[in-house]
Amino acid sequence: MEQRRSQSWWRAPLWTLALATGAKSFVDNPVLGSRRLNELGLHARRLKLAHGLAARRRRALAAAVPAHWRERFDHDGFVRIDEVVPPADFAALQQRLATTRLPMRAHLQGDTVTARVPLDDGSLRQLPEIAALLRRRDLRALFAYVATTRTPPLHYLQTILGGAVAASQADPQIELHADCFHPSLKAWLFLADVPDDGRPLTYVAGSHRLTPERLAWEGHRSQTVLDDGDRLSQRGSLRVRPDELPALGLPAPTRLAVPANTLVVADMFGFHARADSDRPTTRVELWSYSRRPPFLSDLAERALGLGPLGSRRAGLAMRAADWLDARHLRRQHWHPIGDQLPAAPDLGGRDPLSLL
Numbered sequence: 001m002e003q004r005r006s007q008s009w010w011r012a013p014l015w016t017l018a019l020a021t022g023a024k025s026f027v028d029n030p031v032l033g034s035r036r037l038n039e040l041g042l043h044a045r046r047l048k049l050a051h052g053l054a055a056r057r058r059r060a061l062a063a064a065v066p067a068h069w070r071e072r073f074d075h076d077g078f079v080r081i082d083e084v085v086p087p088a089d090f091a092a093l094q095q096r097l098a099t100t101r102l103p104m105r106a107h108l109q110g111d112t113v114t115a116r117v118p119l120d121d122g123s124l125r126q127l128p129e130i131a132a133l134l135r136r137r138d139l140r141a142l143f144a145y146v147a148t149t150r151t152p153p154l155h156y157l158q159t160i161l162g163g164a165v166a167a168s169q170a171d172p173q174i175e176l177h178a179d180c181f182h183p184s185l186k187a188w189l190f191l192a193d194v195p196d197d198g199r200p201l202t203y204v205a206g207s208h209r210l211t212p213e214r215l216a217w218e219g220h221r222s223q224t225v226l227d228d229g230d231r232l233s234q235r236g237s238l239r240v241r242p243d244e245l246p247a248l249g250l251p252a253p254t255r256l257a258v259p260a261n262t263l264v265v266a267d268m269f270g271f272h273a274r275a276d277s278d279r280p281t282t283r284v285e286l287w288s289y290s291r292r293p294p295f296l297s298d299l300a301e302r303a304l305g306l307g308p309l310g311s312r313r314a315g316l317a318m319r320a321a322d323w324l325d326a327r328h329l330r331r332q333h334w335h336p337i338g339d340q341l342p343a344a345p346d347l348g349g350r351d352p353l354s355l356l
Helices: 002-006 009-020 035-039 042-064 067-076 087-099 121-125 128-135 137-147 212-227 298-305 310-326
Strands: 078-082 102-109 112-118 154-162 185-190 201-203 254-256 262-267 272-274 281-290 335-340
Touching (some): 067 078, 087 128, 112 310, 128 137, 137 262, 154 310
Antiparallel strands (some): 078 262, 154 281, 185 281, 201 254, 201 272
């Protein structure tokens, strides 16, 4: 490790500049991962600055959010909204998902296959109920508040096939973790029932707040994470053990086993995970994602996200990853599996292990 870093000394200015971005990997950036600098408070200072800026942005966005949603989010870090789509429209949407084939990509992690359709103007024309939902002002205001940005999230149709293969490694998403060091958004509109043994989303209520206990825990982890062999934590998605939660003043995770047509919107600085199950499971959902650069000015961030390409970002991001992969610059993990029914993708007849 040290030899590899010493041979890349010329990258030092880039590693330093990354402090002003959303860069989070301790293992890939020797400045972010420096035990000495983190003992002096580097990681803690980035946390406090990022959360302070996010709080200021949320204050500016708060008035547009329905009060009961805002209060619930502020308390728990997530909001659950039942029957978010009118029942007749939701029935039509479920029928559409069972009969409309869309071009899907898939990826295998552990024993779980995730298949996705990036939603853009073209795919949303085939899914008018989802298009109408995403135009709702109250939901757009809630997304903006949680994500701390008016830039709309990226949206995908997503099907999760849990226990799809016999794997030597478990699905890493079943470990409680925070996605990154600053607030960000993920949202799930569950398009089919999620039973308690159906690998439901779990979330530790209140863990989105940067309390003194959480700040101390983060500071300690930043100093020791390169020693513990946990690759995903080393890359900045810190894992937490359930037995650590009481010392952080946090409760046990809430299991969001919910009926179809339930929307959950959450801050991904909060600890969350996909629950495990002892049987194969399928989750079908509209999945939304937003991770705003934490230190970028509002004007610059809006210019990047709200231009004419804004509604096409999900598809463009996938095609950009294809371009990089074709030139051996960065591996594309999302493999095309052909036109599939989102409610029941069959992986195009592929061996799931080929999706690694």
